[in-house]
Amino acid sequence: MSRVAARWRRSMVKYGLDPALATGRERLDLRSIAQRRERMGELMAVAAPRLDQLYQLVCPTGCSVLLTDAEGIVLDQRVSDADSATFEKWGLWSGHDWSEASEGTNGIGTCLVEGRQVAIHRDEHFFSRNTGMTCMDAPIWGPDGRVIAALDVSNARLDHNERWNALLTAQVAQTARMIEAAYFRASFPQARIIISEGETPEQALLIAVDRNDLLIGANRAARRTYGLEPEGAIRPRPASDLLGREDEATGFEQAERSTVLGALARANGNVSAAARALGVGRATLYRRMSRLGIGENPGKLSQL
Template identity: 60%
Template sequence: MTPKASHADIVMEATQSTSAAAKSRVAASWHRSVIKHGLDPDEHRAPDRIEQKSLQFRMETLEKFMTVASPRLDALFSLVGQSGCAVFLTDTDGIILDQRLSDADAMAFEGWGLTTGADWSEEKEGTNGIGTCLTEQRHVIIHQDEHFYTRNTGMSCIDAPIYGSNGQLVAALDLSSARADQTEAFNRLIAAQVAQTARAIEAANFRAAFSSARIIVAESDDAEASTLLAIDESDLVIGATREARRVFGLQRTGDLVARPATDILGREDGPTGFEKAEKAAVIRALARAGNNVSQAARQLGIGRATLYRRMKRLGLEDS
């Protein structure tokens, strides 16, 4: 009887296969872990942890982002904490900066090395939810023996990337479980909530970054992405989320060069642009005044007769 292959044997066999990496994203990550990072799947060392001073610096650098993210982490944990899951937030290097876990599960996750300050980059831990999510910049589920290290095969990890207001990757949201009975079907169910939470954090962070701007929610074919534009008082687009940049063909990262919203949203603009703006202002004033022309004129700082003339010129005299 042929003995059952060990996890390390399976990983190494897939790594040496010329076709496995092309067919499977997990195998591609295993390949990177061995060939690029020089890792051994049977290594049993504990995950690396950075010094407290370095951790504090990283947390201070992302302080505003973490403040925005915190209540969303709480909400996610309130949904999954009783099922033996823990929630983690990392920076782009895979360093865990914040966590939510129950007291009953704390020792188990500490034993796995899932704790603040731990380095879960793919470079250090091979294929895992956090590191592979950050490397491939996509939502991932790494279920038990899909992990690179044998010592990590008892875990299931569901992760989603989070992008900052400048379109660049800023963090990874991780939900991990060390329950042996956790199924792939349950993982897929949880993954939708993780993606929704990541999207909520991204949107809240974007709104905080452009707190004085008007935020427009645009349509996208990606239901798991935040498609937001920030528009200033001059109707110039001054900010866009990563998905909005893709949808509207804007520069992928960095500060945007301000552009008229009409240009980006595809509405007509040209010689009548000022007339349209004037018409919109008159309509708003009339609406606020309950169609009382005298009151609307006072709001606009003009005389009643002047407003009547403008309404006639703008085609609003019948309104």
């Protein structure tokens, strides 16, 4: 069975939808929209500048940019004034429900159900009223390892070929990962964030470590790579248990070494100033330097 056929079957069997009997589009009232936006306020705040950047790239091509919650409700949007009436008519507008249960196979709903990046082109949509659109979507994963939102770019351009849509799809995925990383940092404001690049940008590993060197958070990629809890809160554990020894340095440990050396360089070798910048005590920083193989006096470090 093809992927499109499997998705259509899910729309019919799981959700009981009939492609020939599309009901009216579902849209929440203003109060319900406001409540959802309030619950997602922190994510929306960190996502806003990234949505703006994405919109500046895709606006000239007649695309809209949407951010939804995990249930497929549109919470934020970017669309040109000239195209606003058209996109609102299509339901690509704040408060509309684009879950698979409501619209069958579509970019937003299918992305959320499958938990991965999708592109739904025109007649791949379940309902005929949506077949004029091409929708490119990527899930946004929260610090708890669960999908919390979807990022969507949609258009109805007939002159967009597969290569152009592939470029847009890649840009959507990159922006979604940027939002994830920004939200991860915002979720652990007092922690030190260690980043290790995976084989692709989508696989970047992020962990949060507190001032006692305890691991307190990890993004989805890190959870999967290091066998941590797949969802929910991370059980605090010594970061050294994850980072390993210098003679078997992991990507995390290499990233931590770079972070420490960078802080020392910015502080002109002043260990106390570097420790303050990293949010740790001087003694803690010396212990980390020792564990990471950073000499007692690299570059004539000051101990003041």
